[in-house]
Amino acid sequence: MIRSPPRLVEEVVNRYVERCIPYAVMFELTYECNLKCRHCYVTGDGGVELSSDEIKGILDQLAEMGAIFLAFTGGEIFTREDIFEIAWYAKRKGFLLTFMSNGTLITPETIREIKKLKPVKFEFSLYGARAETHDYITRVDGSFKRTIEAIRGLTGDGIEVTVKTILTNSNIREYNEMETLARELGIHPRMNPGLSPRRDGSSEPLQYDLSFEEMVEYLPEDDGDLMLGYLSEKKTSERFICKAGKAGCCISPSGIVYPCVMMPIPVGDLREKSFKEIWHTNPARELKRLRNLRSDDLTTCNTCDLAPYCIRCPGVVYLETGDLTGASSSACRYAEWRRYSGDQRDMVLQSTGSALLGQTVL
Amino acid sequence: MVSLHSYPARSDGLVWRMVDGEVVILTTDGNEIHTLNRVGSAIWELSDGMKNLEEIASLICDRFEVSSEESYADVLEFAEELSLKNILQVKEGSSDD
Numbered sequence: 001m002i003r004s005p006p007r008l009v010e011e012v013v014n015r016y017v018e019r020c021i022p023y024a025v026m027f028e029l030t031y032e033c034n035l036k037c038r039h040c041y042v043t044g045d046g047g048v049e050l051s052s053d054e055i056k057g058i059l060d061q062l063a064e065m066g067a068i069f070l071a072f073t074g075g076e077i078f079t080r081e082d083i084f085e086i087a088w089y090a091k092r093k094g095f096l097l098t099f100m101s102n103g104t105l106i107t108p109e110t111i112r113e114i115k116k117l118k119p120v121k122f123e124f125s126l127y128g129a130r131a132e133t134h135d136y137i138t139r140v141d142g143s144f145k146r147t148i149e150a151i152r153g154l155t156g157d158g159i160e161v162t163v164k165t166i167l168t169n170s171n172i173r174e175y176n177e178m179e180t181l182a183r184e185l186g187i188h189p190r191m192n193p194g195l196s197p198r199r200d201g202s203s204e205p206l207q208y209d210l211s212f213e214e215m216v217e218y219l220p221e222d223d224g225d226l227m228l229g230y231l232s233e234k235k236t237s238e239r240f241i242c243k244a245g246k247a248g249c250c251i252s253p254s255g256i257v258y259p260c261v262m263m264p265i266p267v268g269d270l271r272e273k274s275f276k277e278i279w280h281t282n283p284a285r286e287l288k289r290l291r292n293l294r295s296d297d298l299t300t301c302n303t304c305d306l307a308p309y310c311i312r313c314p315g316v317v318y319l320e321t322g323d324l325t326g327a328s329s330s331a332c333r334y335a336e337w338r339r340y341s342g343d344q345r346d347m348v349l350q351s352t353g354s355a356l357l358g359q360t361v362l
Numbered sequence: 363m364v365s366l367h368s369y370p371a372r373s374d375g376l377v378w379r380m381v382d383g384e385v386v387i388l389t390t391d392g393n394e395i396h397t398l399n400r401v402g403s404a405i406w407e408l409s410d411g412m413k414n415l416e417e418i419a420s421l422i423c424d425r426f427e428v429s430s431e432e433s434y435a436d437v438l439e440f441a442e443e444l445s446l447k448n449i450l451q452v453k454e455g456s457s458d459d
């Protein structure tokens with residue numbers, strides 16, 4: 001009557017995907033932000049922000065549909081005065097919550113309240129190991145200090161605190177220092193080169209992207225996170241088609257539903273229709289098209305030598321090319337680096353192996 | 363000891379969702395997950411601490427058109443298994459008492 005086998009999570013997620021039930025929802029509560037990060041992909045959609053009551057009504061619908069994981073993101077979520085009212089409501093509705101924040105508006109009172117609320121995860125954005133680097137990227141003096149204070153305030157209380165760092169040509173030289181800082185803070189850093197164009201198509205953020213040469217020079221070959229695609233057990237055909245539009249979705253501050261934060265393809269307005277109507281009863285043509293996408297449709301990527309090393313994200317492909325089926329130039333560069341690093345590592349292992357063998361024979 | 367006079371109640375500190383008639387239960391850290399079949403899901407929904415297992419069995423009997431012996435066996439097995447996993451709390455009196 002009850003089942004709890006080890007691979008059940010995967011099985012449940014697959015069930016959500018097959019039946020197009022939102023398992024994980026990213027709720028962008030606001031586009032307001034007190035920082036001005038150079039690489040930020042967010043652009044407002046000009047809509048009027050949902051009120052607390054409207055958000056609660058949407059959360060009711062999502063819970064009813066079966067959604068479990070709910071991430072609050074922005075903009076900066078703590079610019080909203082009703083953030084805790086919304087978060088407590090979501091908690092009572094039985095969502096497993098993640099907060100994504102730059103941390104700079106977090107005060108000692110906020111920390112106390114977050115600890116009471118106990119979200120499952122708190123993700124901070126940090127862009128360097130030194131104040132001058134982070135503040136250069138955020139364009140706000142003192143932001144590094146405030147973010148670090150918030151991280152220190154929240155760690156060690158049963159909440160999983162992670163720090164996400166987008167590696168750019170401004171902070172890549174601090175890669176090792178960032179690892180040391182994360183260790184000192186007692187958190188797991190998630191660093192990767194993940195820049196994309198803005199949602200409005202502007203390629204401005206890409207001027208900060210890493211070149212292949214910078215990757216070779218600064219990225220470690222033995223980092224499990226960075227080598228993820230190379231080491232992944234999943235077949236490329238499974239990795240290249242994601243859950244967006246099936247078990248994953250994004251809701252904008254004004255109630256527009258998107259398949260993912262990285263796919264600015266509006267598929268419905270929650271001020272006009274219910275979530276069920278948008279997602280199930282009467283899905284938009286674009287949503288149906290996304291759901292019907294098969295790995296066979298990805299003609300370039302299907303025949304690519306680099307595919308085993310690639311973690312192609314359909315959202316980034318869409319932002320880069322305006323199409324879901326093409327190749328992503330940033331993913332190609334990253335895959336190229338993974339193949340190169342894997343080869344380098346294998347060569348080192350081989351030569352170490354033969355050196356050791358030589359010693360044994362002697 | 364679970365008996366037909368026990369009152370089952372869903373434990374605090376869990377989140378659960380009904381997905382296509384079947385319940386998915388997660389611990390609040392998201393690390394543990396369980397699913398229930400249709401009969402288990404129906405018993406789960408009825409486990410509000412206000413009805414005892416005998417009453418739940420009779421509702422199950424009506425809903426799934428099974429014999430009362432079968433539904434008694436089902437609710438007892440359900441309550442024993444889930445209380446061992448701490449997903450369900452089983453008390454001798456109703457939550458109202």
Ligand code: SF4
Nearest residue numbers: 301304310327328332
């Ligand atoms: S490396 Fe480029 S072309 Fe090859 S699979 Fe990845 S995105 Fe597609």
